[in-house]
Amino acid sequence: MTTHRFTATQWHNVLGTLPAALTIASGDTVITETLDAHGIDRDGEQRAAEPNPMNGPIFVTGAEPGDALRVEIVRMTPIRATGWTRASLAGNVVDPEFVRGLPPRDKVNWRVDRQGLTVTLDPPVPGLEHLTLPLEPMIGCFGVAPELGQAFSTATSAENGGNMDYRGFGPGATVWFPVAVPGALFFLGDCHATQGDGEIVGTGIETCFEVELRLTVEKRRALVWPRGENATDIFSVGNARPLDQALQHATTDMFNWLTSEHGLSPAAASHLMGQVVRYDVGNVFDPAYTMVCRIEKKWLPKR
Amino acid sequence: MTTHRFTATQWHNVLGTLPAALTIASGDTVITETLDAHGIDRDGEQRAAEPNPMNGPIFVTGAEPGDALRVEIVRMTPIRATGWTRASLAGNVVDPEFVRGLPPRDKVNWRVDRQGLTVTLDPPVPGLEHLTLPLEPMIGCFGVAPELGQAFSTATSAENGGNMDYRGFGPGATVWFPVAVPGALFFLGDCHATQGDGEIVGTGIETCFEVELRLTVEKRRALVWPRGENATDIFSVGNARPLDQALQHATTDMFNWLTSEHGLSPAAASHLMGQVVRYDVGNVFDPAYTMVCRIEKKWLPKR
Amino acid sequence: MTTHRFTATQWHNVLGTLPAALTIASGDTVITETLDAHGIDRDGEQRAAEPNPMNGPIFVTGAEPGDALRVEIVRMTPIRATGWTRASLAGNVVDPEFVRGLPPRDKVNWRVDRQGLTVTLDPPVPGLEHLTLPLEPMIGCFGVAPELGQAFSTATSAENGGNMDYRGFGPGATVWFPVAVPGALFFLGDCHATQGDGEIVGTGIETCFEVELRLTVEKRRALVWPRGENATDIFSVGNARPLDQALQHATTDMFNWLTSEHGLSPAAASHLMGQVVRYDVGNVFDPAYTMVCRIEKKWLPKR
Amino acid sequence: MTTHRFTATQWHNVLGTLPAALTIASGDTVITETLDAHGIDRDGEQRAAEPNPMNGPIFVTGAEPGDALRVEIVRMTPIRATGWTRASLAGNVVDPEFVRGLPPRDKVNWRVDRQGLTVTLDPPVPGLEHLTLPLEPMIGCFGVAPELGQAFSTATSAENGGNMDYRGFGPGATVWFPVAVPGALFFLGDCHATQGDGEIVGTGIETCFEVELRLTVEKRRALVWPRGENATDIFSVGNARPLDQALQHATTDMFNWLTSEHGLSPAAASHLMGQVVRYDVGNVFDPAYTMVCRIEKKWLPKR
Structure with a gap:
């Protein structure tokens, strides 16, 4: 290696x-x-x-x-x-007529504290002086x-x-x-x-x-969508618009994962997903949105 | 009282x-x-x-x-x-052609343990024998x-x-x-x-x-959408289809909440939401879907 | 009568x-x-x-x-x-960031000519002086x-x-x-x-x-959605958001109409609809959008 | 040439x-x-x-x-x-639970009459014996x-x-x-x-x-989306999912066309489009759907 x-x-x-x-x-x-x-x-x-x-x-x-x-x-x-962000919500994440009143999408600076491992708006923004993010x-x-x-x-x-x-x-x-x-x-x-x-x-x-x-x-692990894992969870990722379709992709992929690699029947996979699944929203800004379907490993079948 | x-x-x-x-x-x-x-x-x-x-x-x-x-x-x-659920994912949460192969939507029984405060499939389902949910x-x-x-x-x-x-x-x-x-x-x-x-x-x-x-x-607190709070978070709720529109409603409402009740400018509200907001999916089954826009209270402006 | x-x-x-x-x-x-x-x-x-x-x-x-x-x-x-309209496209029918530049939604007057059976902007709008609509x-x-x-x-x-x-x-x-x-x-x-x-x-x-x-x-003609007919066509109406779902409702209803009242098999209804169907957009402004699935009567099975 | x-x-x-x-x-x-x-x-x-x-x-x-x-x-x-089609509506154009009952997506043959300029199912399908399409x-x-x-x-x-x-x-x-x-x-x-x-x-x-x-x-005609024209109409084409977004793209493009090339103000373009626009659905099957925003040339400003 x-x-x-x-x-x-x-x-x-x-x-x-x-x-x-x-x-x-x-x-x-x-x-x-x-x-x-x-x-x-x-x-x-x-x-x-x-x-x-x-x-x-x-x-x-x-x-x-x-x-x-x-x-x-x-x-x-x-x-x-330093890092940077935009100073306004994106038009597509608010009610359409509400877009008329959004602030400009200015580029704004943040300070990255590489020792403290935090980020802060720089210069500070009134009302957010307390905002030190990890x-x-x-x-x-x-x-x-x-x-x-x-x-x-x-x-x-x-x-x-x-x-x-x-x-x-x-x-x-x-x-x-x-x-x-x-x-x-x-x-x-x-x-x-x-x-x-x-x-x-x-x-x-x-x-x-x-x-x-x-x-x-x-080798020979054919996937359709990206999948992931962290210390506690496994997850499937769907990318599409609308968010509903991204969710359909991620949900279908998790169902296939549980039935093909974890040995669950379609009904058992439905039971498990129905009561323990979590969804995370990736982005709702890019041309394709991202929805993540996630399950804690502790609920997976024992093998 | x-x-x-x-x-x-x-x-x-x-x-x-x-x-x-x-x-x-x-x-x-x-x-x-x-x-x-x-x-x-x-x-x-x-x-x-x-x-x-x-x-x-x-x-x-x-x-x-x-x-x-x-x-x-x-x-x-x-x-x-006792409680009950359905034995299949709903048709609208998976890829459309995948619906052809879903199991029947049978009604299935769960045992509710009112002392132990758990729920379990009853009778057990193969592969989920371990599944005792809080x-x-x-x-x-x-x-x-x-x-x-x-x-x-x-x-x-x-x-x-x-x-x-x-x-x-x-x-x-x-x-x-x-x-x-x-x-x-x-x-x-x-x-x-x-x-x-x-x-x-x-x-x-x-x-x-x-x-x-x-x-x-x-008195005199005019709302558009439901809002909520728990020990750690505040949240706005949007109900609509597609999920994108539910998200727009919840996001717009949180933005209005932060600017009208928490004193943030539109740009400050955008900064805060952009970097700390969390979305929870309520339901994606009912005629209107539910999306929740949530912020930890620790990030709110101090007053 | x-x-x-x-x-x-x-x-x-x-x-x-x-x-x-x-x-x-x-x-x-x-x-x-x-x-x-x-x-x-x-x-x-x-x-x-x-x-x-x-x-x-x-x-x-x-x-x-x-x-x-x-x-x-x-x-x-x-x-x-007289009649009236609004002077701007609605926010939800254009690209989200484009909403920032739309004109105000002023109320505008039209003259209804009840003899000539026409309508015209009143006062005229530059560039549309020619616009006399039936x-x-x-x-x-x-x-x-x-x-x-x-x-x-x-x-x-x-x-x-x-x-x-x-x-x-x-x-x-x-x-x-x-x-x-x-x-x-x-x-x-x-x-x-x-x-x-x-x-x-x-x-x-x-x-x-x-x-x-x-x-x-x-009597005893149970419908799910509105249906219609004119001199040349029959049509099914779906009302929902997004437009995709309104289209699903209208399409499903037309399919059911053709199979239940016009005697077509599911495959025959698919063939007919696949090659002759027309979609009309009702509204894309109201909370529920409207999509119409339409077929010329001349293509219906002879009886 | x-x-x-x-x-x-x-x-x-x-x-x-x-x-x-x-x-x-x-x-x-x-x-x-x-x-x-x-x-x-x-x-x-x-x-x-x-x-x-x-x-x-x-x-x-x-x-x-x-x-x-x-x-x-x-x-x-x-x-x-000869030509061919599929024998079933696609899953994504009907109500999700309805997909369970759709017929198989078999490949079906049509006869193309190159003299008569017609197409017919071959072999004929019961109920559609009359169906000779131009x-x-x-x-x-x-x-x-x-x-x-x-x-x-x-x-x-x-x-x-x-x-x-x-x-x-x-x-x-x-x-x-x-x-x-x-x-x-x-x-x-x-x-x-x-x-x-x-x-x-x-x-x-x-x-x-x-x-x-x-x-x-x-030369120097920068477009964003495809546009078209036929004997009677001009049209803008939007490609995206959901259909709502395809419609937003096509509508925005037509608005830009009317204001940039036909000399209309934003309000005048809104008036014209509001009362005369027609939408055609291209496809609702492919990954990106297609919506066409169309206007009869007779309504365009005279120059």
């Missing part, structure tokens, strides 16, 4: 079948620094164009269509003292090349992952993506210091991180 | 402007037993027709349009040893008469509350409803022993409870 | 189980004058409150739950020289009392009809409503001089009409 | 930035034969993989980002005696390479066109696409002998055509 320090020199605004920037073995670890959503680096320099420039793709030897790529998010270390790092956009030779903007998401903007994609989480091309072709970027559910101002606190990931091929 | 033991003798399948079954003073407490969603009582006898027969309405003296009715859920004691009681359907002389089926929900099927409506929660008619005319019923997010089999564990509530008029 | 001249003296803002204002026999004709959507009469006098005050209800002797009420729209004669009268809101003792605002629509705002509900059309209460309890109002698809400024050209209708009970 | 007979030798399942199969001058005409949606040619031979294999791309000299590509559909001549050819999937290096499956559609499955894209129609890459890179395929609104069985009558098109660059 090798650890690769990967320094990106070019970035991509799509997840697609592009030439590999790095080739690794299954099980290897990658450490890399990401730009923010606008392509600004740790030194405040514009290095790439928006939206959400991606490091990668990383070719994982042995990955083939029909496999799953397991991504363990080992560590996310903030590497810039750093809760997450990857906004990551995933693999989609099937058919498709390539999707990093503004959106699909079966292959992408711009899901889900709080749950932080250190300690493991995520699986469906491999659709040889080598999987993994991309990442757009990390946030923290973010509310839904990314309803259209941003988390956008900044730069050093991210440490372990990438492993799981 | 009086405590009323209210024994319903008739039940209603709508929330509307109906003759009061009980009249109380603001601040009084009501203790009442509810039927299950099919109108079955604690003794297994059919007492009323589905859907979700309601106790009430309760006329709260002094409540006028433009006021809010505060409902504190003090206690919910299970009063029947009792987490909640009110599925409650609210007040809507404006304009409207009357809504207890199968659905709207600005006046109704069949929201949200897990958060349990003991310890306080809920506010917009008063639209003199006396508010409060209804309740359809209590669940527990329920997953979304009520995705179309039911929680449907059973009977003795419910203790305190009802208080807050 | 009697013709009743019905002069409303009170109006209703809900469709519900209210005392009959007129009782007629099945097959009778009713002639009545409607107010506009704001409750203004032919003389410009405010007679009732918005939204959409209704004449009625009309009790049709013999109508029972499980029957259909057939409504033939015989004639609509404009009785006021009068194409339609009933914006009509229907029957819903089941379960429900009562719905005339701002919205449901299985019982209501505020569907569909261009096709004009003279020459026949409409069937599902009878849910004895006497059916028929309501009407909110007539338009003309209207585009979708009612996307939130109004048609709102004015007053003398409407002539024939109401007939069709 | 040259006429090119273009014989495709490879086909694509995405619209993206791929090597040109043919280079032409602006204003040239192209005549080409298309495969059906399953990649079957005029002789019944499988030539390419599904979904919807595309001829192209065609590089149009001089086309640059910020231009529009005008596509005139001159002629569509059927070149195969040939109404249309292009199901066509468009240009999208921006950012994206590539989209021919199963779906977006700003660049794609699988819109709109009846209006037949001979006599002119369509404009937003050029996002040098040469525009135009693709086409998936032609239908006829199709109902919505493509609700998931297919039109799928067959092969010889298509004649004229492709012309309109």
Whole structure:
């Protein structure tokens, strides 16, 4: 198992079948620094164009269509003292006529305290002088090349992952993506210091991180949607609009997971999901919304 | 402050402007037993027709349009040893073509352990022998008469509350409803022993409870949507389809709450919500879906 | 068959189980004058409150739950020289961020030429001096009392009809409503001089009409949704949000119509609908949207 | 102006930035034969993989980002005696629980009468023996390479066109696409002998055509969505889910068209659209639905 320090020199605004920037073995670890959503680096320099420039793709030897790529998010270390957000709720998350009265979508600065592991508005905003948020790092956009030779903007998401903007994609989480091309072709970027559910101002606190990931091929585990796991829960991810359809995808995927890998009958899977499932809203800002269907591991069948 | 033991003798399948079954003073407490969603009582006898027969309405003296009715859920004691659910995910929560393969929507029995405060499938279902769920009681359907002389089926929900099927409506929660008619005319019923997010089999564990509530008029507090509070959070509730619109209603209401009652500017409210908001899915089964926009009190402006 | 001249003296803002204002026999004709959507009469006098005050209800002797009420729209004669509309697209029909730049929703006047049977903006609007629209009268809101003792605002629509705002509900059309209460309890109002698809400024050209209708009970014809017919087509009406769900309701109803009353197998109904169906958008402004699924009669099975 | 007979030798399942199969001058005409949606040619031979294999791309000299590509559909001549459809409504166009009872989605044959210009089920289906439909050819999937290096499956559609499955894209129609890459890179395929609104069985009558098109660059006409024109109407096309969002895109685009190219004020554009607009449903089957916002030319401002 090798650890690769990967320094990106070019970035991509799509997840697609592009030439590999790095080739690794299954099980290897990658450490890399990401730009923010606008392509600004740790030194405040514009290095790439928006939206959400991606490091990668990383070719994982042995990955083939029909496999799953397991991504363990080992560590996310903030590497810039500033982050930014937007100063208004997005138009699509409020009642339509209410949009007429929303404030402008100005870009606003936050201070990232890398020792204290907190974030604060800088300068302070009246009424929010008390607001010191804990750093809760997450990857906004990551995933693999989609099937058919498709390539999707990093503004959106699909079966292959992408711009899901889900709080749950932080250190300690493991995520699986469906491999659709040889080598999987993994991309990442757009990390946030923290973010509310839904990314309803259209941003988390956008900044730069050093991210440490372990990438492993799981052979012959055909997935449709991204799946994940953390210390307590397993979860399925659906990406689509409206939110209802994202929820249908995530729910269908969890049902299939419980029946195919956990041995439950369709009725038993229904019973379990009906009474213990939790839904998390990833984003409701991007072209495709993200809904997560989650179950505590303690409720899974014993094996 | 009086405590009323209210024994319903008739039940209603709508929330509307109906003759009061009980009249109380603001601040009084009501203790009442509810039927299950099919109108079955604690003794297994059919007492009323589905859907979700309601106790009430309760006329709260002094409540006028433009006021809010505060409902504190003090206690919910299970009063029947059985509950029931459906044996299949609902058609609308999975991918459409997947519906062809869902199991039948049979009615299934659960045992409610009123000493141990747990629920278990009865008879056991293979693969779920371990599944002993803690009792987490909640009110599925409650609210007040809507404006304009409207009357809504207890199968659905709207600005006046109704069949929201949200897990958060349990003991310890306080809920506010917009008063639209003199006396508010409060209804309740359809209590669940527990329920997953979304009520995705179309039911929680449907059973009977003795419910203790305190009802208080807050004068001149005009609301649009139901709001709530528990030990740690405040929350706004939106009821509509699709889920996107329910989310828009709840988000708009939270924004209005923060700007009108918590003194935040529109930009400050956006900053706060953008980074700390949480969304809970109430139900995604009923004609109107329910989305809850929630904020931890510790993030609210200090006063 | 009697013709009743019905002069409303009170109006209703809900469709519900209210005392009959007129009782007629099945097959009778009713002639009545409607107010506009704001409750203004032919003389410009405010007679009732918005939204959409209704004449009625009309009790049709013999109508029972499980029957259909057939409504033939015989004639609509404009009785006021003015109509009005709103000066801006509604927020919900454009891209959310685009709402910030929409013009104000001012009330604008139109001249109704009752001899020439045309409507024109009054005063003229630059760029639209040429715009003389033919009068194409339609009933914006009509229907029957819903089941379960429900009562719905005339701002919205449901299985019982209501505020569907569909261009096709004009003279020459026949409409069937599902009878849910004895006497059916028929309501009407909110007539338009003309209207585009979708009612996307939130109004048609709102004015007053003398409407002539024939109401007939069709025994034991249980419907779920409104259905209609004109010289060339039959159609099913679905009312819901999002538009996708309104379309699902209308499509399911047409499928059921073709299989239950026109003798087609499910596969044959699919073939026919797949290649000849037409969809019309009723409104996309009201709380429930309206989608119409329409088939030319010439394609129906011969009998 | 040259006429090119273009014989495709490879086909694509995405619209993206791929090597040109043919280079032409602006204003040239192209005549080409298309495969059906399953990649079957005029002789019944499988030539390419599904979904919807595309001829192209065609590089149009001089086309640059910020231009529009005008596509005139001159002629569509059927070149195969058979077509096919599916035998069931798609799951997503009916009420969710209704899906359980739909018939199987079998592939069904139609006879294409190339002299009589009609299509009929072959073998006949009971109840539909009379059903001889006129040939109404249309292009199901066509468009240009999208921006950012994206590539989209021919199963779906977006700003660049794609699988819109709109009846209006037949001979006599002119369509404009937003050029996002040098040469525009135009693709086409998936032609239908006829199709109902919505493509609700998931297919039109799928067959092969010889298509004649004229492709012309309109310099510096930046579009967001496809637009079109026929003898009587102009129209804007929105592609998204839910249908509500497709409608928002199309409505916003028509509003922008009227204000930017037809000289109307925002209020005047609202008046015109409010009272004369028509909506056509393209498809409600593909991942992105298609809604068309249409206005008769006779209502446009005179110039």
